[in-house]
Amino acid sequence: MTRTDLIVSVSPHVKQRVTTATLMWTVAACLTPPLILSIFIFGFQTLLITLVSVGACVATEAVSQKALGRPVHVSDGSAVITGLLLAYIIPPGVPYWTPITGAVMAIFVTKALMGGLGFNIFNPALIGRAFLVATYPVVMTTAWLEPLRDASIFRYVGPPVDVVSAATPLHVLKHYGMSAFIETFGSLSTVYADFFFGLRPGCIGETSTLLLLIGGIFLIYKRYITWHIPLSVIASVGLFTWIFGGETSFTGNPLLAVLSGGVILGAFFMATDYVTSPSQKTGQLIFGAGIGALTVLIRLKGGYPEGICYAILLMNPLTPALDQWFRPKRFSAGAP
């Protein structure tokens, strides 16, 4: 006599509680402290831009899943992460339509058309940014906000004409040299401190190295990501900058290179995107080292002062190859 109230399925019958949604929402939560800080540094504008970006990503995800005849799964939180990351890597002074355009490019073109979650080749948020830099270069390289030294957090809210364009540290360093850099931003030790705590013009995601590190290290502690990619990215940026970044060999400033230009955000939150990075440890180390090398190359020889965005995008398509080349070691490989 068969009982219809009993569930029958293939083993295992118990599973770890962590779900895809748990992972995504935890990453999203780890990304929020820098946002909160940025409200105090750049004003309320950053929150608005972020909300627009997240909203646009979630809406695009829902609409494209519906349009492509797939079940709507926005509650898994993956579009929220894309929205947060996109907002974190565009200047906070941009008009509101900018993140919306970026969101459509990131979610619809980069992810949905490729087959949805799990099938995209490129990091969606980075494609969104790359698209915006290519199409709206002026806004994307000038709409920086000077950190507020008082508590007037609503100063930048309003028509975009109010936005004061300010130069980013790496831009100054690249185009005007170290002396101009120190003149603009103060002595090196002040710069380190400002960068570490987040008091400088830049994207939301570049603000506080400290808060990003806390989030990233929490993800490693929870074993949602491993140290391999973040560490290899950071080590390789530092190493290559030290070797090639100075006026003569081995005189570059690795600390400044790592603290600036979104390296920490990229290393912990973008290069570690499961879908677009290798799953195997050796592959991950090479992937991270490649990102670091390309970042330094773009910074030193290319036209963009930051570089990590394109470095990750250039390494993303290597993921399937790295996973093929570096297979897990089989158990019996240890046999005599």
Add this chain to the structure above:
Amino acid sequence: MVIDAKRAESPATFPKGGVHPEEWKGFTGSLAIEKIPPPPRVCLFLKQHVGAACEVAVQKAPIQAPHDNLLFSRHPGRIYQQLVDRKATVRAGDLIGSTGDRLGAALHASLGGRVEGVVDALHPMTGKAPALVISGDPEAAAPGYDFEDWRRFSRQELLDRIRSAGIVGLGGAGFPAHFKLDVDPQAQLDTLILNGSECEPYLTCDHRIMVEHAPEVIEGAKIILTILGIHACVIGVETNKPDAIDILQRTIAEQRSENDLRIIVQPLRVKYPQGSADQIIQSVTGRVRSSGKRSSSIGVIVQNVYTTKTIYDAVVRGKPFYERVITVSGRGIARPANLLVPIGTHLGDIVSHLGGTTEDLAKVVVGGPMMGFAVSSLDIPITKTTAGVLFLTRDEIDAQDYGPCIRCGFCLDACPMGLEPNNIGIYVEAGRGAETAQFGLVDDCFECGSCAYVCPAKRPLVQFIRLARIQIREAERKKEKQK
């Protein structure tokens, strides 16, 4: 000689992969084994082991060496007719089925009563299978067994006694014990490993056997060592069973050492699937078996602790293997217990003995929660290899829908064999299961379920692997045909 006393001082484990599911052994871990009253009927599958199915017959005891008479070759039809027509009465322990193949196991009546015939019964794993039904006779006397000094038996006599008792590996696979122990004397064996890890959550029957029958387990180990002609035995027990480790160690210490036999207990750090042969061999000896080879190729034989106790019963007391201890557990059963039940007892009879199931029962699993089989009926008999029956409520199981693979790689870290469950799943979903042989699942995957356990997308990776196996076999068959 491989015993490394230093190694045994601290808990060891295997290095690669593995997971830590919630243990849930508290339901039954401290409950003494309890014998259930004889059920109204039992249903004995003709094949409960690796190898050839039994041919059935009823042999009235006592006749000298009954098993020899029954090792008939190829006349199942005649015997079968005789059996069904006569409706013979049997006592518990009577031989009722055997096979001429060496790779196979004898079958004994587990209940005194009348043979009703052979039916197609619901099987927990294969759907339906032929089984012999015995209806119980409440008047039937329980069989009694005497003790004999096993040391006077020759190696062959020991093996014969194990064979005629129908003992199979109780760890799960059901490999006939006499076949496993009849190792080619050329093989360079040095260590016997007794597997007492019992790594499946909920299950505690091996635990109780070690605690309540430690002397029999140790004596059984000596019997096996004698058969194998070696001297070293390591009993691997996970540290979540400290009382078992303690009792085994005390029992060993109390006994005088004999014939240079050396038996030690190796505590193992809790990690699933430690009870798998490859993993426990590595945990205990550090050795790694090559893919597709037997463990004897690296000098080791692994035997489950409960199988060892059963071997003791067969050799010393002449008792056939017709009843076993199972763990009945989970929040869905009124009273969890470690039960000694006749093989072939139906789940329904076990449930009514334990006071029924709860309202929120959602899943019944025969075996452990990681590798067991979910069933949709209580009209299923337990077999020689059933270590437990779990009655799980909705909050104990996972019944979520699965999503796409997000390539997090968690399954790569969890797989103890270094396979790629993520890719196998993606290939199967793309209709390319036949191409997954490259990931090594044919030889190496034993479907422990660690991959599916960790998968955040809740992908049914074990199901994908089974599908891949079928598709690989089909593709090979097609190739053969074309040749």
